[in-house]
Amino acid sequence: MTTVVTDKCSGCRFTDCISVCPVECFHYDEQMLYIDPRDCIDCGACLPECPVHAIYEEADLPEGQEKWVQINAERASGLPSCTEPMEPLPGAEERKAALGY
Amino acid sequence: MDDAGTHAQPTRRKDGRDAARNPLRIAIVGSGPAGFYAAQALLRSGRQLTVDVLDRLPVPYGLVRHGVAPDHQKLKSVTTLFEKVGRSDNFSFRGNVTVGRDVSIADLKDTHHAVVLAYGAATGRSVGIDGENLPGSLSATEFVGWYNGHPDYRDLDVALDTSAAVVLGHGNVAVDVARILAKPAPALASSDIAAHALDALGNSRIREIHVVGRRGPVQSKISPKELRELGGLEDCDVTVRPDELALNTESRAELDDPRAEEAQRRLQLFESFAIPSRGSVARRIEFRFLSSPVAIDGDTRVRGIMLERTRLCGKPFSQHAEGTGEHYRLEAGLVIRSIGYSGLPIDDGVPFDVDRGIVPNVDGRVMSRGTPLPGLYCTGWIARGPRGLIGDNREHGVRTAKNVLEDFPEDATRDARPGIAAIDRLLAARGIRSVCMDGWRRIDESERGRGQRLGKPREKYTCIEEMLEHAAEPARS
Numbered sequence: 001m002t003t004v005v006t007d008k009c010s011g012c013r014f015t016d017c018i019s020v021c022p023v024e025c026f027h028y029d030e031q032m033l034y035i036d037p038r039d040c041i042d043c044g045a046c047l048p049e050c051p052v053h054a055i056y057e058e059a060d061l062p063e064g065q066e067k068w069v070q071i072n073a074e075r076a077s078g079l080p081s082c083t084e085p086m087e088p089l090p091g092a093e094e095r096k097a098a099l100g101y
Numbered sequence: 102m103d104d105a106g107t108h109a110q111p112t113r114r115k116d117g118r119d120a121a122r123n124p125l126r127i128a129i130v131g132s133g134p135a136g137f138y139a140a141q142a143l144l145r146s147g148r149q150l151t152v153d154v155l156d157r158l159p160v161p162y163g164l165v166r167h168g169v170a171p172d173h174q175k176l177k178s179v180t181t182l183f184e185k186v187g188r189s190d191n192f193s194f195r196g197n198v199t200v201g202r203d204v205s206i207a208d209l210k211d212t213h214h215a216v217v218l219a220y221g222a223a224t225g226r227s228v229g230i231d232g233e234n235l236p237g238s239l240s241a242t243e244f245v246g247w248y249n250g251h252p253d254y255r256d257l258d259v260a261l262d263t264s265a266a267v268v269l270g271h272g273n274v275a276v277d278v279a280r281i282l283a284k285p286a287p288a289l290a291s292s293d294i295a296a297h298a299l300d301a302l303g304n305s306r307i308r309e310i311h312v313v314g315r316r317g318p319v320q321s322k323i324s325p326k327e328l329r330e331l332g333g334l335e336d337c338d339v340t341v342r343p344d345e346l347a348l349n350t351e352s353r354a355e356l357d358d359p360r361a362e363e364a365q366r367r368l369q370l371f372e373s374f375a376i377p378s379r380g381s382v383a384r385r386i387e388f389r390f391l392s393s394p395v396a397i398d399g400d401t402r403v404r405g406i407m408l409e410r411t412r413l414c415g416k417p418f419s420q421h422a423e424g425t426g427e428h429y430r431l432e433a434g435l436v437i438r439s440i441g442y443s444g445l446p447i448d449d450g451v452p453f454d455v456d457r458g459i460v461p462n463v464d465g466r467v468m469s470r471g472t473p474l475p476g477l478y479c480t481g482w483i484a485r486g487p488r489g490l491i492g493d494n495r496e497h498g499v500r501t502a503k504n505v506l507e508d509f510p511e512d513a514t515r516d517a518r519p520g521i522a523a524i525d526r527l528l529a530a531r532g533i534r535s536v537c538m539d540g541w542r543r544i545d546e547s548e549r550g551r552g553q554r555l556g557k558p559r560e561k562y563t564c565i566e567e568m569l570e571h572a573a574e575p576a577r578s
Contacts, residue, residue: 019499020492022134022179041175044324045492053362057326060366100359 001058002037003044004072006065008054008099009033012092015085017046017055027079028086036076037069052099124191125150125509126213126520130200130447131220132156133163134491135481137183138498139217144189146506151191153213153521155204158252159196159536159568160544161187163221165491166561167251170277171292172284174558179491187538193521195528196536197569201448203533204524210450210476212523214515215505218451218460218467218479219498222442222487226458228269232397232406233438236260241274241439248281248302250295250561252568260402261305263434267406269394270439271314271321276331278437279310283337283384293552293559311431313389315411315422318345318371319352319364321390328370336383341374345390354417392429393422397436405432442487451477459486465501466508478505540572547571 009032017033018026025039026046035055047055056062058069127143129136132154140152160166162180169176187194198204200220209216225240227233237260246254266282268275281289286303294302314321318341331339346368348356356364371388378385392408399405407430411422443458452469454461462484466473480501481494509515528535536544544562548571551560562568 019496020490022138022490022492022495023182041178042326043176043179043490043492044326045490048363053360059329060325 001042002069002072003035003040003042003046003055003057004037004061004068005033005035006054006056006061006068007032008052009050011095012052012054012088013086014051014088014092014096015082016049016051018082018085020045020049024081024083025076026082027076028082029075029079031089033082034072034076034079037073038077052096052101122149123515123517124520125215125515126518127152127215127217127505128209128213128520128524129154129217129219130209131163131218131481131483132161132194132196133219133221133481134165134179134183134494135221135483135498136163136217136219137161137186138495139219139480139502140192140498141182141186141495142499142502143505144186144192146502148506148511151193151520152189153193153195153524155198155200155209155524156194156196157199157220159540159565159572160562161194161196161541167246167249169249169491170245170281171249171294172280172289173277174292176491177293187541192538194536194538194541195521195524196541196572197565198524198528198533198535203531204527206448206450206477208524208527212519212521213476214509214518215476215478217465217501217505218447218477218483219481220444220447220483222444222458222482224443224445225438226441226443228394228438228440230394230396232399232403235397235399235403236401237263237399237403237434238397238436239438241268241270241278241437242442244278244437245274248294248298250298250563252563252565255295255297255563259301260435261301261307264306265309265311265431265433266307266435266437267431267433268310268312268437268439270441271312271316271323271388271390272439272441273322273324273327275312275439276323276327278439279312279386280327280331280334282307282310283331283334283386285336285383288335291556293557293561295561295563297563307435308384309433310384310386311389311433312386313392313394313408313431315391315393316420317348317352317390317413318368318388319348319355320413320420321367321371323367325363325366325370328367331386332370332373334386338378338382338385339374339388340376340378340385341371341388341390343375345388346371346375349413351413351415351417351420355420358417389431391422393424394438395428398430403434403436405430406436442482444483444487457486459483465497465504475508534569536569536572543574544568544571 225242446453467477
């Protein structure tokens with residue numbers, strides 16, 4: 001069991017999740033955030049924080065999204081750690097609206 | 102004392118003039134997540150400062166050690182981060198020091214520039230019904246402290262010689278309580294559950310656990326993950342009465358909100374429990390909704406609890422439960438209330454909001470009659486009430502730290518304060534044996550060693566004397 005960021009984050013990168021992560025397990029690239037499963041303790045604090053509900057527990061991933069478990073694990077380890085909230089990406093609000101939130 | 106806490110020296114300007122800048126001395130009361138996240142944020146600022154964390158117990162980490170369930174070891178591994186903070190220069194820990202008794206807030210303020218209260222919410226709220234004080238009626242704080250080996254609750258008498266238990270409350274702590282009561286003892290044996298609790302639970306006669314909430318399944322605060330875990334318990338059924346899952350229009354509206362994914366998932370899980378009990382299992386957990394406790398009955402001990410059926414009233418997202426006048430009784434020899442925690446006042450020198458059980462504050466600055474008290478701050482549950490997960494304290498700690506640093510700007514001159522060295526002298530004079538970070542590491546190592554021999558991550562020491570004994574430096578031969 002692990003917690004994963006899905007592609008709903010891509011293009012938004014709101015980082016509301018960052019302030020409540022107890023173990024600083026989020027990493028980022030220019031598109032989105034990723035969770036390092038080796039650091040995440042599955043506390044679930046980030047889940048309700050995401051404005052676009054991009055974060056899921058593995059067991060709750062919508063169909064077709066299972067690949068994100070591996071993507072998070074692979075991408076996170078090589079990327080810088082995100083320890084403080086950042087400005088959302090340009091166009092994040094529009095994308096949020098387009099996602100229905 | 103062997104901590105590095107006193108090493109920050111005044112900085113001198115390069116021009117050599119004696120314009121020493123005295124390091125900012127900050128004391129933090131409480132070494133749970135709130136205290137450690139505040140400490141981390143302060144130490145990360147890069148400012149010239151020292152952080153001294155005090156705790157009334159000889160051991161740190163608060164509810165991570167004594168609250169998080171023993172079968173949730175992954176969650177407990179958040180202490181890795183606290184250990185890292187504990188190794189910082191300019192950090193020191195003093196356990197076994199009760200602020201308000203061994204040292205006063207005034208002592209801390211005399212020796213430090215700022216004091217941050219992070220001592221949490223130590224007591225379980227009461228329901229305020231008859232029979233609540235009968236033997237067999239406990240708060241979740243007591244029960245959780247008992248199975249987690251908290252020194253205050255190690256001798257608690259938990260009535261497990263009964264066939265049914267009632268847990269009041271529909272939050273994650275209520276689910277922890279139900280799960281620990283329901284799990285076969287061998288399934289807990291490899292956790293860091295206290296030995297006395299493992300023994301007692303191994304002889305438990307409890308077969309039925311009713312988890313009772315005032316509102317409906319949509320308003321429950323239980324995380325889907327916790328529910329899923331319950332559903333997977335060995336030799337245990339989880340049931341819900343289908344009629345109690347019927348939703349009113351307002352609850353449907355709450356579910357239809359696009360942000361209600363978690364509530365939808367939770368409802369799906371409750372619905373999956375609404376199937377006939379298999380009947381052949383050792384134990385059963387039953388969720389009861391729309392039921393409010395009226396009175397606990399019994400002569401010399403708890404025998405049962407009277408509940409009143411409720412209905413939901415009000416607008417979506419602010420529905421509350423109102424009594425219908427219809428009652429039913431559950432037979433149970435053990436009633437555990439898990440309806441929230443409350444903070445306690447610490448010292449006459451600190452204002453306290455009795456109704457809310459918190460220290461009154463604005464963004465972590467302690468307030469007295471509408472004005473901030475200089476140098477006094479708070480964070481975590483004692484500041485905002487007992488809500489949120491471990492990580493929520495991080496956000497709060499960062500904010501409080503920011504305000505402390507804002508109130509003591511880097512370029513401002515300030516008087517020198519002695520910090521922890523002076524507190525150590527006070528403690529020595531008052532005959533208090535405090536435990537520093539190295540002392541805790543010795544306790545930790547010894548607990549892990551004991552645990553290893555039993556196939557557990559650790560076997561905790563549960564009495565203060567034992568802790569102090571193992572904190573002491575080994576005698577040189």
